Amino acid sequence: MRVLIVGIDGYLGWPLAQHLAERGHEVGGLDAFLRREWVDEVGGTSAIPISDFVDRRGRFRERWGKEMFFREANLVDWEVTSETIQTFQPDALVHLGECPSAPFSMIDVHHCNLVHTNNVIGTLNILHALRDFAPDCHLIKLGTMGEYGTPKMPIPEGFAEFEYRGYRDHLPFPRQAGSWYHWSKVHDSNNVMFACRVWGLRSTDIMQGVVYGTRIDAMGEDPRSWTRLDFDQCFGTAINRFCCQTLIGEPMTLFGRGYQKRGFLPLRDSIQCMTLVVENPPEPGHYRVFNQFEEAYTIAELAERVRRVAIRLGLTPKIRHIENPRIEAEEHFYEPEHQGLLDLGYQPTRDMESEIATMLRDLEPNVDRVMSFKNTLVPDIRWRGGRDRCSFVD
């Protein structure tokens, strides 16, 4: 299949490109390298050193014997976005081109508006371009489990049969996001659902959990094939940040009580699931939602797992609680359903500890990099507004 990966230079995009190429798909890409720019802006860096995209394309050419189709383009630019889709004529478009950071969107009005513009206008441009130039293409859009928030009931995959005053209807499950970033993803989910309804586009909207890990098999040992791993307060996610903290002897920091529960999955599972979705498109006009994660854990459980693995590797992990910069429930019901991908054939890795061990080993040569950027590990972006470094509370 011809697969266009929007955001091909990112944490998920680059491994996905390699995995799909390995499986014989014709991979094309689009990126404006904004993730690199944003991580720079917040003072972070990738713990794993990553090549520039010219070298990545060189690696791709060497390994799979062909030039990769690529456009450097900002999604908010209609002309280039639509030209890319018209020219490449994808069978599937994987949209990883959204700004993925909740804290980044909460910095101030400018970042909130930037995230909204990048995500919402970018997605609207993709939808219009698909309608005009590739109406049969399957759009795989990355949403987030965070769109749902933490309702006091199980979370279905996108839709539920509800009853109200004796009437019943099959309705979109209400969203209760927890940051401007998460809301921008809700807006995008709604817009994609609408485009499928009025224009007959087909889409899979993936409500993904938090991804962790450094590796998939298709990468091998060439450094040009490695993917980024962020650990700053904006772009670093829980397990990745815990591993970096542990590696440099800093405590893993739990926000508040640490009983917040979320869905998690290793990088290899995320790539496996997206590939299954690419290879199993829905019918034209169908808008399909999958909750994509392996298992739900509390943040405290995750830190405990990192601690266990780190001890086995001879490290001296610590866990501490800090003020919660977010406004969120710190202990809550959480039972999201996730059957759709299993039905498509998803085989969960189910070995978080060996993933964590791999990650710690991959990070080990980069201790100095992490150490020089350790200031970005402790959050100071507050949900209520303003910046104020969080203190330890234990």
Added chain:
Amino acid sequence: MRVLIVGIDGYLGWPLAQHLAERGHEVGGLDAFLRREWVDEVGGTSAIPISDFVDRRGRFRERWGKEMFFREANLVDWEVTSETIQTFQPDALVHLGECPSAPFSMIDVHHCNLVHTNNVIGTLNILHALRDFAPDCHLIKLGTMGEYGTPKMPIPEGFAEFEYRGYRDHLPFPRQAGSWYHWSKVHDSNNVMFACRVWGLRSTDIMQGVVYGTRIDAMGEDPRSWTRLDFDQCFGTAINRFCCQTLIGEPMTLFGRGYQKRGFLPLRDSIQCMTLVVENPPEPGHYRVFNQFEEAYTIAELAERVRRVAIRLGLTPKIRHIENPRIEAEEHFYEPEHQGLLDLGYQPTRDMESEIATMLRDLEPNVDRVMSFKNTLVPDIRWRGGRDRCSFVD
């Protein structure tokens, strides 16, 4: 109270300013005159001739003996928007500054993006400015009944108690909007709800039905106090358009079967309700939703009422069906609740036919204006994309 009306130069904004001033409130305004620009762009005009805003302010000065605070500003400009709120220090801000047209948003990608940017970024700027400079101010935001779509159950006011797999929770009622415009309003409702939760802002989100009519009592006979009345395919709403069609001897055009049901209210009821909301703010941190309309009717019923009144006034009304340019259910369940405003004291006019008669009389001197713009009455903006003039189907 100090009330800042954003979009004060519009169909609702200008009457509301006069009604609030008449009741002794200190009225301020902000507008970028985009509505005038957009109506020009689509080739329309106001059937009722309206003064420019300098003359409107002159009228305001004469009638209420004081200069009105005003800023010419585009809401997407953070600097001017926040400066306006900081300077005026409103107790209430009525946000009428959104682009209100479904067909306008469906023209092409550029109009879709313009509507999203104007509405979503504009509202985000207001929310941040309130947080930073007027956190106790009550935000009255105009949403639309169209956010809900037409579910197969009664529509509550914003929230409902739902049951799923034996669990119960009080959740936002799912939205199923029918155009890019309507979705942009959903995005704004979600963003306002979130700002109330994390920043403790207070807001009333008004899901308004379709407004019709030319008059409120506070206007009097000075032409500078009159408000616009649009009849083009983008900015003209059902009853207003039917009256203009009837006046020039053109048939009232029902889209498709004409059994689409919507909530409607006369201009004077809209102004009465918004005033009640302004004068009865919710508690800090509270996000309150009202469904604001007088009664629900099918489009066919409305045309029939206009026909009856027009015959009494000696006109020769006709009703015809044309192709539906929209993608929507043309016959459906529709039972939205609307108790909240009645509880606050709303007294519905309940006399649609005398409102229609007043409207036809107000429009009568402007037959030639309507006649010269009659081409804009028949829709050619198609929901599926492209432009193609709709044909009669009867």
